[in-house]
Amino acid sequence: MSEKHFQPNFSQSQVVELVKRLFNLTPSDIHSLPSYSDQNFYVAAVEGGEYVLKIMNSEDSKDPTLIELQTCAMSFLHQNGLPAQTAHLTTSDCGYGCQKYLVRMLTYLHGNTISKVPLTPQLLYEMGKTAARMDKVLQQLEHPNLSSLQRENFIWSLSNIPLLEQYMKVLDGDPLQEVVKSVIHQYKTSVAPKYSHFRKCLNHGDFNDLNVLVQPDESDGYRISGILDFGDMNTGYYIHELAITIMYMMTRHPEPIEVGGHVLAGWESVLPLNETEKDCLFVLVLSRFCQSLVLARYSVTLNPENEEYLMITSRTGIHILRQMWELGREQVEKVWFQSAAQYSDAKQGKPFTNSIAGRFH
Structure with a gap:
């Protein structure tokens, strides 16, 4: 909390390109979702499936081990009958200006x-x-x-x-x-x-x-x-x-x-x-x-x-x-x-x- 955590600011067209490049999916519908410090998007894919694309803030993106642990925990809860999201693919990163952000594609849960x-x-x-x-x-x-x-x-x-x-x-x-x-x-x-x-x-x-x-x-x-x-x-x-x-x-x-x-x-x-x-x-x-x-x-x-x-x-x-x-x-x-x-x-x-x-x- 001692310094500003840079919140990502990707445009919709950049997100479409990201989804294609990192996850090999073509968005048919995409819109932003609220977030405290990250940037989140709802993504429906032409190939099928609904997802949340989560672009992590600059501070959290510095710790890929922590992000991987969170993903593992969600999967473990899902396997044990709790309604947690699962990751479409492992975390990847992408450059944007002088910042680097980790990106995850998670299953979209209804409700x-x-x-x-x-x-x-x-x-x-x-x-x-x-x-x-x-x-x-x-x-x-x-x-x-x-x-x-x-x-x-x-x-x-x-x-x-x-x-x-x-x-x-x-x-x-x-x-x-x-x-x-x-x-x-x-x-x-x-x-x-x-x-x-x-x-x-x-x-x-x-x-x-x-x-x-x-x-x-x-x-x-x-x-x-x-x-x-x-x-x-x-x-x-x-x-x-x-x-x-x-x-x-x-x-x-x-x-x-x-x-x-x-x-x-x-x-x-x-x-x-x-x-x-x-x-x-x-x-x-x-x-x-x-x-x-x-x-x-x-x-x-x-x-x-x-x-x-x-x-x-x-x-x-x-x-x-x-x-x-x-x-x-x-x-x-x-x-x-x-x-x-x-x-x-x-x-x-x-x-x-x-x-x-x-x-x-």
């Missing part, structure tokens, strides 16, 4: 992002369950370069919350700066000393509302049909993935405080938390809100022309961060853990109620 549908308790439960299944499968991944995923100074890792301090000046004059400083202090004092009690794993690291696709199911609800964007994959902890999932689902729900219980119940149907992980969940969710806010503000200083996209999550997150902070850990955890307990009660034949719904506005 809408989960941000566009109502987040019912059942869908939130499925999000938690899918996130846990994903990390459990990734734990079995074998690759000679797995150590590359340790990414020690990766700014989006929840292990690196203290690194946010170097960007705090972007909040100068904002009353939320004191909240962020307090969260970082809580992280240092109440989370960091407990890492030896967390269970390690590989994290997707960005299991958010724009990286999960859904399609209608036969019961008038939705099922998860796609998991996208493994660019933030890193060696982390199960509790990190859960905290990230809860945080992003909160930003898309009219009653954000209630979200955590449903996601937690889905997660624990696969991977029950230990006591230390439960103790740290609240601060880790707050920490992710702080990451989103601070790093989005910083990214806008580097790429002001992309402000609308960069601030999507953090604009909503500001209000939820303040709400969580004002309610406090005890109040929020009570909602989360009581709600999650109702799912286990229902499994034992006890009636499921929604008595905590609507408590916070």
